Amino acid sequence: MLRFKHLFVTIGAVIFCILSASAQPRDSKRFAAIESEKIAYITKELNLTPAEAQRFFPIYNQYSKDVWTIRSQKKENTESPSPRGVNSFNRSDRSKKRDVLSYDAKELEIKKEYRKKFAEVIGSARASQFFEVEQSFRELLYKELQRRNR
Template identity: 80%
Template sequence: MLRFKHLFVTIVGLALCVLSAQAQPRDSKRFAAIENEKIAYITKELNLTTAEAQRFFPIYNQYSKAVWNVRSQRQDDSTPSPKGTNSFNRSSGQRDVLSYDAKELNIKKEYRAKFAEVIGQSRASQFFEVEQNFRELLYKELQNRKRNE
């Protein structure tokens, strides 16, 4: 029980330090709460020890920021085109969806190797599945809240 308390306090403290150090416009109270839930979920699902969590989450935060940047670029480049034109054939600033997917895949490959140094190859690969499962749980929760409103 004492070990669990220590693990929980360490992870929450680490999460709060990281979130406060990376004050960005996207950091709202809801975002911080979701990110804390995500950190707890990842810790539980990957069965991270305290030492592993302390080494893993700074790398995870770098990964998260890199992926966020690629997704933001994709969003910025997806401005609606004038009616009757194809957004993929615009003469200025063609949007190549596959290039964004390739960038994101390269980031995942790079960080899987970094994660493996801390938590081993198996759990590093499992991380991406755990992250997807969390997104699905979050989406289901959002859908349930919308139905109940």
């Protein structure tokens, strides 16, 4: 019965993710498949009940969007500078654009904000565990990518 419950939650979460991902501009079949796997992994690792998953994943989707935005801004503004003499920016403009720590601080603030929101749904312990689970999924994804590239 418990397995059926987890299977039901996972399938529901995957369907929810696919439907919500289709409205996002960055979606593709590959991205949707990875995001579906991520949702299933999070559901399993955090041991979310169907009711918790239903309340958790809309918050998670907003969190994901906010973090994606900050990381995109960071990437855009920390591109490699042009060779010496070619860049028209003065040194202070470049240092403002390349201030990686300010983007990291913004990302940390987002995580703190969403940890509180997650805690309202799944409790403090699992809300903190979420970030470990998310990192663990990234590591699994990276290892799989490396394995496929061999």
